[in-house]
Amino acid sequence: MKRLRFFSVPYLAWMLIFIAVPTLILIMLAFSDYSLYYPSRFEITWVNFQIFSQSYMSKAIIYSFGLSIITTLICFVIGYPVAYYLANLPEKTRKIWLALLIVPLWANMLLRIFAWEKIFTPLSIFTDLSGLSLDLLGTNTGIVIGMVGMYLPFMIFPLFSVLERMDYSLVEAAKDLGATDLNVFFKVIFPMSLGGIVSGVIMTMLPAMTSFVLPARIGLGRINLIGNIIESKFMKEVMGSGGLSINVGSLISLMLMLFSVISFVIITRFDKEGETLI
Amino acid sequence: MKRRKQRILMAKAMGVILTVMTFLILYVPILLILMLSLNDSARGYQWEGFTLKWYAMLFLDDIMKDPIVNTISIAILSTIISTILGTIFAIGIHALEKKRRVRMMVMNNVPVVNPDIVTGISLMIIFSILSFTLGFSTVLIAHVFFSIPYVILNIIPKLKRLDPNLYEAGLDLGCSRIEAVWRVIIPNISTGILTGALMAFTMSIDDFVITYFTSGNEYMNVSTWLYAALAREGRNSFTPVAYAYNTIIFLLTIIIIVFVNTRKERKVRTHEKSTSFTP
Amino acid sequence: MGKKLIELKNISKSFGDLVVLDHFNFYINENEFITLLGPSGCGKTTCLRLIGGFETPDDGEIIFDGKVINDLEPNQREINTCFQKYALFPHLNVFDNIAFGLKLKKLPKTEIVDRVHQTLKLVKLDGFQDRHISTLSGGQQQRVAIARAIVNRPKVLLLDEPLGALDLKLRQEMQYELKEMQRTLGITFVYVTHDQEEALTMSDTIVIMNEGKILQIGTPEDIYNEPKSRFVANFIGESNIFEGIMIEDYLVKFVDREFKCVDKGFHLNEAVDVVIRPEDFDFVPPSKAKIKGIVDSLTFKGVHYEINVMVDGREYTIHTTKYREVGDRVGLSVEPESIHVMRRQRS
Numbered sequence A: 001m002k003r004l005r006f007f008s009v010p011y012l013a014w015m016l017i018f019i020a021v022p023t024l025i026l027i028m029l030a031f032s033d034y035s036l037y038y039p040s041r042f043e044i045t046w047v048n049f050q051i052f053s054q055s056y057m058s059k060a061i062i063y064s065f066g067l068s069i070i071t072t073l074i075c076f077v078i079g080y081p082v083a084y085y086l087a088n089l090p091e092k093t094r095k096i097w098l099a100l101l102i103v104p105l106w107a108n109m110l111l112r113i114f115a116w117e118k119i120f121t122p123l124s125i126f127t128d129l130s131g132l133s134l135d136l137l138g139t140n141t142g143i144v145i146g147m148v149g150m151y152l153p154f155m156i157f158p159l160f161s162v163l164e165r166m167d168y169s170l171v172e173a174a175k176d177l178g179a180t181d182l183n184v185f186f187k188v189i190f191p192m193s194l195g196g197i198v199s200g201v202i203m204t205m206l207p208a209m210t211s212f213v214l215p216a217r218i219g220l221g222r223i224n225l226i227g228n229i230i231e232s233k234f235m236k237e238v239m240g241s242g243g244l245s246i247n248v249g250s251l252i253s254l255m256l257m258l259f260s261v262i263s264f265v266i267i268t269r270f271d272k273e274g275e276t277l278i
Numbered sequence B: 001m002k003r004r005k006q007r008i009l010m011a012k013a014m015g016v017i018l019t020v021m022t023f024l025i026l027y028v029p030i031l032l033i034l035m036l037s038l039n040d041s042a043r044g045y046q047w048e049g050f051t052l053k054w055y056a057m058l059f060l061d062d063i064m065k066d067p068i069v070n071t072i073s074i075a076i077l078s079t080i081i082s083t084i085l086g087t088i089f090a091i092g093i094h095a096l097e098k099k100r101r102v103r104m105m106v107m108n109n110v111p112v113v114n115p116d117i118v119t120g121i122s123l124m125i126i127f128s129i130l131s132f133t134l135g136f137s138t139v140l141i142a143h144v145f146f147s148i149p150y151v152i153l154n155i156i157p158k159l160k161r162l163d164p165n166l167y168e169a170g171l172d173l174g175c176s177r178i179e180a181v182w183r184v185i186i187p188n189i190s191t192g193i194l195t196g197a198l199m200a201f202t203m204s205i206d207d208f209v210i211t212y213f214t215s216g217n218e219y220m221n222v223s224t225w226l227y228a229a230l231a232r233e234g235r236n237s238f239t240p241v242a243y244a245y246n247t248i249i250f251l252l253t254i255i256i257i258v259f260v261n262t263r264k265e266r267k268v269r270t271h272e273k274s275t276s277f278t279p
Numbered sequence C: 001m002g003k004k005l006i007e008l009k010n011i012s013k014s015f016g017d018l019v020v021l022d023h024f025n026f027y028i029n030e031n032e033f034i035t036l037l038g039p040s041g042c043g044k045t046t047c048l049r050l051i052g053g054f055e056t057p058d059d060g061e062i063i064f065d066g067k068v069i070n071d072l073e074p075n076q077r078e079i080n081t082c083f084q085k086y087a088l089f090p091h092l093n094v095f096d097n098i099a100f101g102l103k104l105k106k107l108p109k110t111e112i113v114d115r116v117h118q119t120l121k122l123v124k125l126d127g128f129q130d131r132h133i134s135t136l137s138g139g140q141q142q143r144v145a146i147a148r149a150i151v152n153r154p155k156v157l158l159l160d161e162p163l164g165a166l167d168l169k170l171r172q173e174m175q176y177e178l179k180e181m182q183r184t185l186g187i188t189f190v191y192v193t194h195d196q197e198e199a200l201t202m203s204d205t206i207v208i209m210n211e212g213k214i215l216q217i218g219t220p221e222d223i224y225n226e227p228k229s230r231f232v233a234n235f236i237g238e239s240n241i242f243e244g245i246m247i248e249d250y251l252v253k254f255v256d257r258e259f260k261c262v263d264k265g266f267h268l269n270e271a272v273d274v275v276i277r278p279e280d281f282d283f284v285p286p287s288k289a290k291i292k293g294i295v296d297s298l299t300f301k302g303v304h305y306e307i308n309v310m311v312d313g314r315e316y317t318i319h320t321t322k323y324r325e326v327g328d329r330v331g332l333s334v335e336p337e338s339i340h341v342m343r344r345q346r347s
Helices: A002-030 A047-053 A055-087 A091-106 A109-120 A125-130 A140-165 A168-176 A181-192 A194-210 A213-218 A226-236 A245-270 B002-038 B053-060 B065-094 B098-113 B116-129 B136-161 B166-172 B177-188 B190-205 B209-214 B222-232 B241-273 C044-052 C094-104 C109-122 C138-150 C168-185 C196-202 C220-225 C230-235
Strands: C004-015 C018-029 C033-037 C059-064 C079-082 C156-160 C188-193 C205-210 C213-218 C240-248 C251-254 C257-260 C270-276 C281-284 C291-300 C305-311 C314-320 C329-334 C340-343
Touching: A002 A245, A002 B065, A002 B098, A002 B116, A002 B136, A002 B177, A047 A055, A047 A245, A055 A091, A055 A140, A055 A194, A055 A226, A055 B002, A091 A140, A091 B002, A091 B241, A109 A125, A109 A140, A109 A213, A109 B002, A109 B222, A109 B241, A125 B002, A140 A194, A140 A213, A140 B002, A168 A181, A181 A194, A181 B002, A194 A226, A194 A245, A194 B098, A194 B116, A213 A226, A226 A245, A226 B116, A245 B098, A245 B116, B002 B053, B002 B241, B053 B241, B065 B098, B065 B136, B065 B177, B065 B190, B065 B222, B098 B136, B116 B136, B116 B209, B136 B190, B136 B209, B166 B177, B166 C079, B177 B190, B190 B241, B209 B222, B222 B241, C004 C044, C004 C188, C018 C044, C018 C059, C018 C188, C018 C213, C033 C044, C033 C196, C044 C079, C044 C156, C044 C188, C079 C138, C094 C109, C094 C138, C109 C138, C109 C168, C138 C168, C168 C188, C168 C196, C188 C196, C196 C220, C205 C220, C205 C230, C213 C220, C213 C230, C230 C240, C230 C270, C230 C340, C251 C270, C281 C314, C291 C314, C305 C329
Parallel strands: C033 C188, C033 C205, C079 C156, C156 C188
Antiparallel strands: C004 C018, C004 C059, C205 C213, C240 C251, C240 C270, C251 C257, C270 C340, C281 C329, C291 C305, C291 C329, C305 C314
16 A cells, blocks of 8 residues: 555645645735735834734634633533433434534525524514514624524534544443442543544634624624634735735734644644544 | 432433524524525515515526526536545555654644635635636635545545555455556445545535635625625625525435435445345 | 475565565475464564565565566566455455456456356355355455455465464364365465464475574474474474583483483584473383472363473473372483484574
8 A cells, every 4th residue: 555655745735835835925924014016015024913902903802712712612511412412312313313413504604694693683584483583683692692503513523423432331341440420421421522522612613713704794793803804904905005904914814823723733632633523 | 229310311301402402593594594585575574475486586587697606516526626636635645654644634634623714815815926816716726625625534534444455455466556446445435435525515515705715806606696795785685596595405415415325324234134144 | 396486585675774574585386385484573474575566675586486576566476365354345245356356357257257156165155156245254254365366376375364363263174274275276375374383284384484584494393393493492382491512412411411312413512402392201200210300380281281390490391191289299201302402592
């Protein structure tokens, strides 16, 4: 099989181009005042870091972290018991329920967000059909509920896969040694599912922190998250504004990247080849 | 003993309740979309009666033709390309020695863990540097880029479960290297290839963020088209044909997955039936 | 017999820093059952893989039927392999597995069917052609693996510890069957194992290897009865090894006593190692014995008792059907023919 190794070489090249190079460019942009429209101007400077002193930026950071942490917590509190329950169902039913969890993810994300908008609008079609009138647009609660609705499966899957694979003879061994049910859970099951927990938390928190459509729509644009800021820096100000928007945007993106790299390193501690990621 | 049984029952009840809650929170929006697609109202503010006209319009009208065609063609093309490439790369990675393999897999997983936004922006940057005009080709490349890692993640576990000498047995019996890959390895990882392809298709057909950054102003898939429509005329207007489209694609994907899964189970069952085991 | 079919000349092979084979030389005759025997890591599997073409040597030549085949791919060599975990194709049934190589050679369909059926009969799996691999037992899978290899009528069959996963009875059965097959088919079998009993049962020739070097080549009887070194004596069969001095031809001194023996050709008073197999000691009344001791332990092994006797602070291992109790005073005797003298090797 050794001779098949060369199959992986083009992939290495591909990944380097599409990951390493853009990252380098982002670094270059973030730490300088380089602009596509004034290519002669290039000076390494910290000026882009000023963005962090802006109140709208710090507000966005606080909201992003805060809301995503709350979402992740809720997803965990709901998700772990659900994953545990599902992992203990008989094998045939297990697959069906798991599939049913994946199914909603195939609906178009924008439409789902839009559906949440309608649900949170008082006296909307949702009211007509269900009798409930919610008024949650523009509120943090609305955003959190929406996010939980989006990301809950991402928490459940890694947990499920880890709990399903667990070796139950370990539970039996613990019981044999005198452990009560509670002991078994906290000393055997929980620690052994740590890999799944880490994956689940990260796969929920990162997207939650960086989403921009959801807060833009459900938050009615009143609440800006990091994602929204990046989007506006790159997309809306790209066309010749002359400011340092791209540089600032790059800096913020790098910050996010750093965060996900750290999370990634944490994941690989528990799962070297990434098998819990799907 | 009684207390333990009580506790277990309570725990199970909790499990059931939370599962029900989970399904509610996941499915209510979906059901709402379904109802909106059957709602006889252009703006969808209120329920105004059943109709199938949006479904009819989906096929007869040109309103969403372009974005839909784009979405589907990109999904199909990127699935085919990323599945083929992903399979080849996975085989290559699997053949590496441990250190290099782990390194490659780490790199492979970067697009999976990276937030959409970061990937989208990185790709946008690279396309500007290479002076590609943003449009069909860049979107295709972008979709292939983020699909390949999922294909690989699906195939590598299957490769691991194969007998370590399988490929060599093929060579030993007369295959050339390519023949051995095609006749010996591929048939035995076919489930992985299939699930990988399905994942690639799903990720592509629904993608918004990455397409948003890499499609430029002209080229649109359904998601970016919806976003533009919303941004354009104020908050709540796009044609309910979109709901019809979504419901159909949704049902289609479910059918494909059910089909693939029952085929798998039928294969396993015929293996077990056709033979009476004598040790 | 007698024609050199395969020759390894000056083969060196390393994996990274680990040198597995270093200037390794040996040859294999046509139509023989030759076994490479040695502990894990001695290089026997590497040797096999080099012959099969799954590894290329860093140095040296592999010669097959007079031609150098270093650069030939496995599919170009007239050699087939039976792998350790069988490597059967899970996506094919028994017939298609066996026919795999024949189909690649594009043989006519009727011939393929004929040959597969013949081979199925040979491995005693008649009627199994439509079965799926997953429904077969270990022993059956083993036979399919062999059938798949020999149906191609190779000149040489390489077997990499094929019987390792089978239970004892089945393993012994298969050993006899493999030997029979080799005789009937007239194919050269190159067998790799770490199990010395297996090697002794099946081989025409045994090659004992350790750390990439050949320690001894010979027939099973030769190696068992005339081990040339401590390692070989210890590896094959059980043995009692004593340090001694060859006083003169036919006379050796060890454990402070002189014994008549049947070896010669050593220097006067050369330092030697003496090997006596446990089954070659006999109990005699202590008063008439040259060696006297006390029984230290007794284990029932079915076929014989294994009795350890302490003599002058040293433990002797005896295999005998005679029963003695722990603590008994016993006398030991040994025939001159059973005393094997080896050159002393500094380890």
